[in-house]
Amino acid sequence: MIQEVGTTEQGDLVVNLGPQHPSTHGVLHLVVTLNGETIKKVEPHLGYIHRSIEKMCESLSYRQFIYVTSRMDYLSSHINNHGCALCVEKGMQIEVPPRAKAIRVLMGELTRLASHQLWWGAMAMDIGALTPFFHAFREREAINDIMEETCGARLTMNYMVPGGVMADLHPNFQKRVKEFINFFRGKLHEYDELVTGNIIFKSRMEGIGYLSPEDAVSYGCTGPTARGSGVSCDIRKLYPYEVYGELQFEEVTATGGDCFARYMVRMQEMRQSISIIEQLIDNIPEGQFQAKTKAVLKLPKGEFYSRVETARGEFGVYIISEGGTTPYRIKFRSPGFSNLSALDHMARGHKIGDLVAIMGTLDLVIPDIDR
Amino acid sequence: MLSIENITHSIDAWLNGTFNPTVAVLLESLIVGFCVIGLFALLGLILVLMERKVSAYMQIRLGPNRVGPGGTLQTVADTLKLAMKEGLTPDGADKFLFNLAPFLVIVVAMMILAPVAFAKGTQIWDINIGVLYISAVSSLSVIGILMAGWASNNKYSLLGAMRSGAQIVSYELSAGLSIISIVVLTGSLRISDIIASQEDGWWIFKGHIPAVISFIIFIIAVTAETNRAPFDLAEAESELTAGFHTEYSGMKFALFFLAEYVNIFIVCAIAATLFLGGWMPLHIGHWAGFNRVMDYVPSSLWFTGKTFFLIFLIMWFRWTFPRLRIDQLLNLEWKYLLPMSMVNLLLITLIAIKGWHF
Amino acid sequence: MNKEELKIRLESLLVSPTFEDAAEWLTVIIDPEVWEGFARQLRSTEGFDLDYLFCVTAVDWRTHFTVVYHLTSTVHRHMLVVKARLDRERPEIRTVSDIWRTAEFHEREAYDLMGIVFTGHPDLRRLFMTDEWKGWPLRKDYEDPVNMIKL
Numbered sequence: 001m002i003q004e005v006g007t008t009e010q011g012d013l014v015v016n017l018g019p020q021h022p023s024t025h026g027v028l029h030l031v032v033t034l035n036g037e038t039i040k041k042v043e044p045h046l047g048y049i050h051r052s053i054e055k056m057c058e059s060l061s062y063r064q065f066i067y068v069t070s071r072m073d074y075l076s077s078h079i080n081n082h083g084c085a086l087c088v089e090k091g092m093q094i095e096v097p098p099r100a101k102a103i104r105v106l107m108g109e110l111t112r113l114a115s116h117q118l119w120w121g122a123m124a125m126d127i128g129a130l131t132p133f134f135h136a137f138r139e140r141e142a143i144n145d146i147m148e149e150t151c152g153a154r155l156t157m158n159y160m161v162p163g164g165v166m167a168d169l170h171p172n173f174q175k176r177v178k179e180f181i182n183f184f185r186g187k188l189h190e191y192d193e194l195v196t197g198n199i200i201f202k203s204r205m206e207g208i209g210y211l212s213p214e215d216a217v218s219y220g221c222t223g224p225t226a227r228g229s230g231v232s233c234d235i236r237k238l239y240p241y242e243v244y245g246e247l248q249f250e251e252v253t254a255t256g257g258d259c260f261a262r263y264m265v266r267m268q269e270m271r272q273s274i275s276i277i278e279q280l281i282d283n284i285p286e287g288q289f290q291a292k293t294k295a296v297l298k299l300p301k302g303e304f305y306s307r308v309e310t311a312r313g314e315f316g317v318y319i320i321s322e323g324g325t326t327p328y329r330i331k332f333r334s335p336g337f338s339n340l341s342a343l344d345h346m347a348r349g350h351k352i353g354d355l356v357a358i359m360g361t362l363d364l365v366i367p368d369i370d371r
Numbered sequence: 372m373l374s375i376e377n378i379t380h381s382i383d384a385w386l387n388g389t390f391n392p393t394v395a396v397l398l399e400s401l402i403v404g405f406c407v408i409g410l411f412a413l414l415g416l417i418l419v420l421m422e423r424k425v426s427a428y429m430q431i432r433l434g435p436n437r438v439g440p441g442g443t444l445q446t447v448a449d450t451l452k453l454a455m456k457e458g459l460t461p462d463g464a465d466k467f468l469f470n471l472a473p474f475l476v477i478v479v480a481m482m483i484l485a486p487v488a489f490a491k492g493t494q495i496w497d498i499n500i501g502v503l504y505i506s507a508v509s510s511l512s513v514i515g516i517l518m519a520g521w522a523s524n525n526k527y528s529l530l531g532a533m534r535s536g537a538q539i540v541s542y543e544l545s546a547g548l549s550i551i552s553i554v555v556l557t558g559s560l561r562i563s564d565i566i567a568s569q570e571d572g573w574w575i576f577k578g579h580i581p582a583v584i585s586f587i588i589f590i591i592a593v594t595a596e597t598n599r600a601p602f603d604l605a606e607a608e609s610e611l612t613a614g615f616h617t618e619y620s621g622m623k624f625a626l627f628f629l630a631e632y633v634n635i636f637i638v639c640a641i642a643a644t645l646f647l648g649g650w651m652p653l654h655i656g657h658w659a660g661f662n663r664v665m666d667y668v669p670s671s672l673w674f675t676g677k678t679f680f681l682i683f684l685i686m687w688f689r690w691t692f693p694r695l696r697i698d699q700l701l702n703l704e705w706k707y708l709l710p711m712s713m714v715n716l717l718l719i720t721l722i723a724i725k726g727w728h729f
Numbered sequence: 730m731n732k733e734e735l736k737i738r739l740e741s742l743l744v745s746p747t748f749e750d751a752a753e754w755l756t757v758i759i760d761p762e763v764w765e766g767f768a769r770q771l772r773s774t775e776g777f778d779l780d781y782l783f784c785v786t787a788v789d790w791r792t793h794f795t796v797v798y799h800l801t802s803t804v805h806r807h808m809l810v811v812k813a814r815l816d817r818e819r820p821e822i823r824t825v826s827d828i829w830r831t832a833e834f835h836e837r838e839a840y841d842l843m844g845i846v847f848t849g850h851p852d853l854r855r856l857f858m859t860d861e862w863k864g865w866p867l868r869k870d871y872e873d874p875v876n877m878i879k880l
Contacts, residue, residue: 015526134430333783341830342830352530
């Protein structure tokens with residue numbers, strides 16, 4: 001255990017990054033051992049926003065517990081809810097109507113876009129470019145407006161119920177999504193011009209925070225973090241749920257394994273999400289948006305595990321049921337938690353500025369890690 | 372014609388006529404002192420507002436728009452707020468150095484103002500080693516920053532100060548070499564001579580491509596010297612929270628803040644003086660008619676126009692580029708800018724000896 | 730490999746494996762004593778290549794604990810769930826953080842919230858809770874009159 005203040009015996013400087021620090025985007029506490037500017041060790045101290053959601057869920061019904069998970073990875077709250085709903089449906093063997101499936105996927109991809117937009121802005125801000133943040137928020141605002149119209153909320157939508165979605169789409173939905181897609185395509189080009197091609201940005205990103213494919217698997221990294229190292233791990237593609245199996249989209253991977261590869265994977269993922277939305281938006285099946293379910297859900301005795309792909313990686317929900325109205329034990333496998341564990345490995349030998357860049361491309365959301 | 376030159380001359384004549392010469396000089400010094408402090412306050416207010424408006428424009432937002440007409444009094448309100456805040460001194464800090472540092476930084480900024488020519492005949496001190504004085508004094512500000520970082524007893528501050536030290540010492544070289552290239556062309560260190568030598572055209576036009584190169588190097592170097600993005604590693608808010616002034620609050624922080632903006636003004640004024648003719652209007656060779664028309668625009672307006680254009684350029688950098696890393700920053704200087712400016716200086720010397728410039 | 734093939738292969742690997750059939754994925758219940766060697770075999774034996782540990786869960790069954798390991802292979806894409814039954818009084822199991830690096834954090838989490846001791850873990854400390862926290866919050870018999878609201 002290293003001490004948290006002062007210098008070590010070898011004369012290395014120990015610096016606390018966080019819990020309140022501009023680049024940790026929340027209350028992450030990193031104890032960094034430095035030799036000059038060079039990082040020798042990064043030790044994350046977690047738990048500043050730990051709410052013991054797993055314990056809370058043990059006393060919530062199967063309808064209620066879904067909405068607590070919005071507060072974990074608040075940037076992809078819809079996809080978190082989706083994972084929970086899938087798990088309950090798996091246990092109850094509820095058949096979800098086709099319309100609800102399409103709506104869920106559409107909303108999920110919009111959420112992914114919004115999350116990646118925020119990541120893009122925040123990452124650029126971490127490495128010192130402040131302007132992209134505002135540009136990203138302009139586009140994110142449009143998605144939030146669409147969400148608000150249909151779900152009634154902008155960030156934690158709580159739109160998911162076991163068996164479908166809570167309400168039907170707003171009549172304006174299709175029109176507004178199409179408008180947004182047209183608008184966003186042009187802006188994506190602007191993103192590339194403003195940040196991707198910038199020579200300072202490239203030199204800050206290329207070759208930094210290398211993660212080999214073996215290490216990515218061993219550290220349990222998922223999502224764009226692992227795909228940047230060339231590991232194919234997109235749950236949407238490998239274990240398709242809802243209508244993902246019928247859609248045409250690429251699983252984006254890059255081979256660089258460095259910050260720039262992870263950056264490019266996310267940029268390409270935004271384009272893939274746009275393509276998914278375009279395929280679906282005119283083909284939403286008519287019919288019920290919710291399956292008929294009992295008022296009180298009782299899962300049969302057993303264990304159920306569902307996996308979904310959030311913006312950050314694989315989100316797993318593991319429910320152990322004893323046959324009651326509440327879960328006996330519930331476990332959330334959050335993507336950020338595993339991705340964070342690779343931070344020390346990636347950051348060693350780099351400079352402080354690189355640590356911030358690596359954290360930026362890991363796209364950490366602290367409530368997701370702490371739960 | 373009413374110009375600043377006439378006003379200063381009449382004040383000087385009246386003072387010398389009313390009092391004996393010693394008292395007159397003392398009074399003039401006092402007046403100049405007040406003017407400089409007033410200019411500082413004014414520059415702080417204008418530049419901070421300008422930065423916020425420029426950044427707002429680039430970030431598709433409005434910027435300050437509530438205090439005063441169009442938000443123009445926002446910085447006044449901010450200054451009032453800062454003045455009323457408690458100036459904390461951390462427990463483990465070296466109290467004397469900690470409190471001295473902001474004053475040192477601001478005094479250095481004030482000192483560099485001395486040889487700057489604001490308009491025709493308006494210069495506090497036309498010293499014969501003007502540019503040498505500028506480059507000597509401007510490197511003193513790093514002592515203030517190092518002092519602040521060391522005395523704060525904070526690791527972020529220390530790291531920021533060390534970065535700043537390495538950075539300013541390195542970029543001083545390129546800036547110095549760029550200044551020398553103009554000195555070579557002019558043959559004088561005196562600011563008024565340098566401006567006078569640009570009567571038939573600014574050096575950036577007269578000195579061919581080498582002068583343009585040294586202008587660009589100078590702008591890059593002074594951006595680094597004033598710790599502005601993309602070279603703001605001493606503050607680097609996403610890495611070191613606020614770098615060397617992490618522990619400062621209230622008026623002491625305001626002094627650092629003010630010194631930053633005044634330093635930008637000064638380096639831009641120097642760049643304008645050396646390369647863009649200072650207060651000299653845009654003259655082209657012997658086009659007497661054109662030159663006369665240009666002369667109708669007051670010299671002070673020329674000076675402020677050029678300076679503020681350069682300031683805008685530096686602000687533009689800040690709101691567009693990401694930050695460099697410390698090793699990339701030093702690489703840029705030692706591996707690229709310094710060799711380039713050395714070769715460039717040789718070229719300029721050649722041009723000056725052969726008389727190839729216009 | 731599909732579920733049946735995996736089952737046959739596992740029977741050759743373990744002495745007398747117990748399987749849980751109801752679950753979606755093949756679930757094998759093992760003795761904590763054999764876990765370390767078994768884990769190494771799962772990780773490196775050709776045909777298994779279970780290189781990706783994506784979830785570590787500890788469950789309090791009031792009479793005993795179970796530690797659940799969810800494993801998958803990035804080569805063959807098959808799944809295996811390994812469960813180990815631990816004693817309620819001395820919940821100890823060998824760490825696998827040297828086999829799957831991700832286990833280091835997941836095991837710390839299980840230790841922190843459930844009090845499972847992973848022997849040989851390089852850095853077994855509280856992760857979410859403060860260092861001086863008493864008790865194991867996710868256990869069923871955990872009482873905290875201040876922070877817990879009983880419905």
